[in-house]
Amino acid sequence: MARKLASNTFVIPAALPLDSGQSLADAEIAYEMYGELSADKSNAILICHALTGDQYVASAHPITGKPGWWDRMVGPRKPINTDRYCVLCANVIGSCMGSTGPKSIAPDGKPYGMRFPVITIRDMVRGLVALLDGLGIEQLHGVVGGSMGGMQALSLAANWPDRARRVLVIASTARHSAQNIAFHEVGRQAIMADPAWADGDYYGDDGNGPEAGLAVARMAAHITYLSEEGLTEKFGRRLQDRDSKSFGFDADFQVESYLRYQGSGFTQRFDANSYLYITRAMDYFDIAEEQGGKLADAFAGTSARFCLVSFDTDWLYPTAESRHVVHALNATSAKVSFVELSANAGHDSFLLPHDQLDRVVEGFLNG
Amino acid sequence: MTPPTTFGLRADLAAIAQVVKSRSRVLDVGCGNGDLMEALEMHKMCEARGIEIAPELVEKCVARGLSVVQSNADRDLANYPDKAFDYTILSQTLQTADRPDQMLDEMLRVGKRAIISFPNFAHWRTRTALFFGGRMPVTRALPVSWYETRNIHHVTVEDFLTLAKNKRARIERAWYFADDAPISRLVANWRAEYAMFELSR
Numbered sequence: 001m002a003r004k005l006a007s008n009t010f011v012i013p014a015a016l017p018l019d020s021g022q023s024l025a026d027a028e029i030a031y032e033m034y035g036e037l038s039a040d041k042s043n044a045i046l047i048c049h050a051l052t053g054d055q056y057v058a059s060a061h062p063i064t065g066k067p068g069w070w071d072r073m074v075g076p077r078k079p080i081n082t083d084r085y086c087v088l089c090a091n092v093i094g095s096c097m098g099s100t101g102p103k104s105i106a107p108d109g110k111p112y113g114m115r116f117p118v119i120t121i122r123d124m125v126r127g128l129v130a131l132l133d134g135l136g137i138e139q140l141h142g143v144v145g146g147s148m149g150g151m152q153a154l155s156l157a158a159n160w161p162d163r164a165r166r167v168l169v170i171a172s173t174a175r176h177s178a179q180n181i182a183f184h185e186v187g188r189q190a191i192m193a194d195p196a197w198a199d200g201d202y203y204g205d206d207g208n209g210p211e212a213g214l215a216v217a218r219m220a221a222h223i224t225y226l227s228e229e230g231l232t233e234k235f236g237r238r239l240q241d242r243d244s245k246s247f248g249f250d251a252d253f254q255v256e257s258y259l260r261y262q263g264s265g266f267t268q269r270f271d272a273n274s275y276l277y278i279t280r281a282m283d284y285f286d287i288a289e290e291q292g293g294k295l296a297d298a299f300a301g302t303s304a305r306f307c308l309v310s311f312d313t314d315w316l317y318p319t320a321e322s323r324h325v326v327h328a329l330n331a332t333s334a335k336v337s338f339v340e341l342s343a344n345a346g347h348d349s350f351l352l353p354h355d356q357l358d359r360v361v362e363g364f365l366n367g
Numbered sequence: 368m369t370p371p372t373t374f375g376l377r378a379d380l381a382a383i384a385q386v387v388k389s390r391s392r393v394l395d396v397g398c399g400n401g402d403l404m405e406a407l408e409m410h411k412m413c414e415a416r417g418i419e420i421a422p423e424l425v426e427k428c429v430a431r432g433l434s435v436v437q438s439n440a441d442r443d444l445a446n447y448p449d450k451a452f453d454y455t456i457l458s459q460t461l462q463t464a465d466r467p468d469q470m471l472d473e474m475l476r477v478g479k480r481a482i483i484s485f486p487n488f489a490h491w492r493t494r495t496a497l498f499f500g501g502r503m504p505v506t507r508a509l510p511v512s513w514y515e516t517r518n519i520h521h522v523t524v525e526d527f528l529t530l531a532k533n534k535r536a537r538i539e540r541a542w543y544f545a546d547d548a549p550i551s552r553l554v555a556n557w558r559a560e561y562a563m564f565e566l567s568r
Contacts, residue, residue: 307429326436327446333392335416335434339425356423359430367432 011043030098035082048145114200132353142166188219489523
């Protein structure tokens with residue numbers, strides 16, 4: 001894509017080693033910064049984005065024009081206060097908003113496509129650490145992430161324990177469950193079943209990739225981000241722009257119309273191959289496995305303060321997953337807080353207005 | 368014990384704060400809004416952790432910069448390693464535990480010392496209310512009606528001393544309070560509104 005998607009791009013000076021044993025040469029990290037970095041570079045907060053998120057945490061998305069995905073949380077005098085902290089958010093490698101991913105051009109002059117190496121959450125974090133090195137930030141005031149962002153925060157804490165003084169993990173998990181993997185596999189199969197996917201080699205001049213497949217993947221995933229209660233409240237069994245059922249396969253129900261809209265909107269801003277690679281990275285994620293099977297060992301001797309937040313209607317990464325991490329941190333006597341907040345929007349609750357979440361985030365980062 | 372410093376705390380919490388040695392590692396089980404934890408961190412340079420079951424109180428603690436886990440102590444103390452803390456503290460909460468005897472075991476396993484305080488059900492006001500009134504007492508120390516109280520295991524000073532003995536818990540020190548002032552062991556079982564023990568094993 002010719003359009004400049006990021007205001008800042010950092011080229012990782014050395015080849016980035018990957019968990020697969022491969023490496024990524026000349027990898028680029030696109031990032032945004034909000035607020036001023038202090039002279040001693042001690043006030044940086046790294047925000048890690050979720051699966052389909054990007055670096056535009058508190059500024060308008062260049063394609064959709066929508067406000068930043070956590071605009072309500074990040075900004076001057078907001079819970080993550082950019083008058084006080086320098087907030088950094090980078091597009092993860094494997095993604096498609098300016099950082100190196102499958103649609104980037106490989107050394108042979110053609111897009112990587114499926115030649116892009118399979119990456120892990122730890123590889124993404126390795127890229128972020130390289131960016132911190134490049135910016136001269138030795139230790140973050142804090143690392144913050146929801147969902148896949150929380151996985152990155154945990155991975156940073158486990159693998160680079162001196163790089164963050166505070167670790168805030170929201171609606172996340174230390175490992176992908178069978179159910180998590182299953183839903184992702186549905187999405188991947190939908191993409192790969194679309195003839196336009198063409199084994200991932202679809203980056204032609206016409207720009208038409210497997211949009212139908214990607215839309216279905218997004219629709220299926222989107223259901224997992226919501227709660228039954230939230231869906232019922234928002235849509236019930238109400239019909240869309242009609243008085244009676246059509247006895248056909250139009251989007252009769254409002255919920256169908258909503259999902260189709262979510263699916264097609266998503267294809268405008270996201271690359272299908274990136275979706276394959278990032279979901280794979282999440283499925284491979286299991287911090288305990290990286291550490292020989294015991295989650296507590298991942299955090300042994302850490303001096304960081306941790307805070308975990310879950311939502312009672314989140315069935316994608318339910319409270320039990322956060323507790324699992326909390327118990328591991330307890331076992332290592334780490335400084336940890338945990339609270340389960342009540343909200344009816346399911347997994348997506350972390351992105352929506354929630355006064356208690358605001359107070360927890362602000363209090364934890366300022367404390 | 369004379370209370371020269373209260374750290375701005377409720378009297379029973381101030382009594383605990385005075386007992387805890389400076390720079391200790393402390394686990395406050397049922398830490399409420401975190402008043403005691405904050406005082407211990409500020410005035411005694413302790414490293415304090417808390418467990419609290421009510422999410423709205425946990426949120427207050429986290430917003431104060433305290434490390435508090437929303438958790439059910441009856442179940443989740445099991446996740447802490449042996450002797451992970453210099454002190455475990457159970458303030459006015461023993462009588463709400465599912466199994467106070469098992470709670471005592473866990474407090475002594477996780478902490479080198481346990482500080483446990485509880486309202487004394489054998490206080491003369493409670494006895495009077497039950498004896499003359501024929502009803503479950505509602506007193507200053509036990510202010511909630513029988514049907515909504517979380518105090519499901521009422522305990523007296525003598526009961527606790529027996530439990531400690533049966534559990535082979537050593538009572539290092541004991542304090543008894545009436546009207547927020549210390550009173551003698553000799554009259555404690557009928558005059559103490561609440562009691563406080565420092566135990567080890």
